[in-house]
Amino acid sequence: MKRIILKQGEEDRVLLGHPWVYDNEVDRILDTARPSQLKPGELADVESSRKTYLGRAIANPQSKIIARIYSPSKEGMDKGFFKRRIRESLERRFSCGRFRQGFDLYRESARIVFGEADFLPGLIVDRFTGWPLEAAEAACTERPLLPELVEAKLGRPASWLSVQFLAYGMDQRREDILDALEDTLEWFRPGLAGDSREKPGLGRPLGIAERSTVRARELEGLPLREGIIRGGVPQDGILIFENGFPFAVNLEKGQKTGHFLDQRENHLLAASYAGGARVLDAFSCTGGFGIHAARYGAAGAVCADSSAPALKSALLNARLNRVEDRLTILEADIFELLRSYERRREEFDLIILDPPAFAKSHVNLTEALRGYHEINLRAIRLLSKGGVLVSCSCSQALDEGRFTRMIAEAAMDAGRRLVQMDFRRQAADHPVLLGYDESLYLKCGVYQAL
Numbered sequence: 387m388k389r390i391i392l393k394q395g396e397e398d399r400v401l402l403g404h405p406w407v408y409d410n411e412v413d414r415i416l417d418t419a420r421p422s423q424l425k426p427g428e429l430a431d432v433e434s435s436r437k438t439y440l441g442r443a444i445a446n447p448q449s450k451i452i453a454r455i456y457s458p459s460k461e462g463m464d465k466g467f468f469k470r471r472i473r474e475s476l477e478r479r480f481s482c483g484r485f486r487q488g489f490d491l492y493r494e495s496a497r498i499v500f501g502e503a504d505f506l507p508g509l510i511v512d513r514f515t516g517w518p519l520e521a522a523e524a525a526c527t528e529r530p531l532l533p534e535l536v537e538a539k540l541g542r543p544a545s546w547l548s549v550q551f552l553a554y555g556m557d558q559r560r561e562d563i564l565d566a567l568e569d570t571l572e573w574f575r576p577g578l579a580g581d582s583r584e585k586p587g588l589g590r591p592l593g594i595a596e597r598s599t600v601r602a603r604e605l606e607g608l609p610l611r612e613g614i615i616r617g618g619v620p621q622d623g624i625l626i627f628e629n630g631f632p633f634a635v636n637l638e639k640g641q642k643t644g645h646f647l648d649q650r651e652n653h654l655l656a657a658s659y660a661g662g663a664r665v666l667d668a669f670s671c672t673g674g675f676g677i678h679a680a681r682y683g684a685a686g687a688v689c690a691d692s693s694a695p696a697l698k699s700a701l702l703n704a705r706l707n708r709v710e711d712r713l714t715i716l717e718a719d720i721f722e723l724l725r726s727y728e729r730r731r732e733e734f735d736l737i738i739l740d741p742p743a744f745a746k747s748h749v750n751l752t753e754a755l756r757g758y759h760e761i762n763l764r765a766i767r768l769l770s771k772g773g774v775l776v777s778c779s780c781s782q783a784l785d786e787g788r789f790t791r792m793i794a795e796a797a798m799d800a801g802r803r804l805v806q807m808d809f810r811r812q813a814a815d816h817p818v819l820l821g822y823d824e825s826l827y828l829k830c831g832v833y834q835a836l
Contacts (some may be wrong), residue, residue: 401440415430492515495514498513568591595638649813663679680704689715692720701713725764734768789831
């Protein structure tokens, strides 16, 4: 086993829990006592300059992140290892309070592996639970669709997986990972101690779609890749229920892994301010915030996005929820749209900003902050007296302190005072690993304009 020896003092961040080792932190690489070179994807042990053992990692000399630590001990990475880690990941989601209060993995979709935060670096797995959309629409003509009616007609929901392999070592072991996912999910029984024997296993997924199309793969020296890699996926999409509301998910053509599961609780939070309100859901994607607002009694909502395919899905989701009469679907550049609303002196009672990550890394954070500042400044100017701004950022490079300061500066420049009503983060199935700040990426602030 090769050894990666760090330079003096470079172990502090790793000891605090950060799992990455950068290439400029490495003093030398040894094979026993001789200098050596790493091969992409191989396992290696990481040690401090004083030979303190720091953990075992998957290595990649082609990447700036030369090693990703996955274990504090010298354990291998075979199919048994992946089954154990996936099972632990599932159990972790049922040990936190959110899931003990009624979350049902038999019927609800969730992220079941969140990379480094689940000690499986570079692996993302979302599990979508529901029914083929075409079959559900044909069996249930009532609108809005209700989960109990669909289940009564079509039986227990099935599941499909959307996966991303973002690290070389994980991509190299993809078949073992896929086998482990299928086997573990087939037999895993969620629930509190004492009642698990009475439940069936979660069930083997009917299909697995790969959505490895993000730039992180290119930085690892891997090609972008997507497609159905096991089983089958309904071509017309899957019907899932989020917070009891129906949404269509296309695992082959949807953004990222098909649906943004991390905003589940924040959709409800924003909707609680929507009663009787005129709502703007900017960067709406498939309409999660706007549709929740309409279901909670908004007088009307504009779902605006620059992506025509995303808006097509938003319109479908509006019909499934029977709120299309209160939703305006608008394809637009959001920066220009906000400027045009301001020129026309439009007002909204609730504005949601959920843009894509403007800052992919710290290198472009300054430019990204200008973009965040502009959209928040213009949104604040559009708020009615007492109106509410729900502002989000999924840029992991933008920490909460800078995000909050940006909001304050935007309010100052808009000549408005804001009161922070709430502040949330990603859903509980996207856990945060202490010491690994990149896992705490989603910010969602709720502010009332005076």
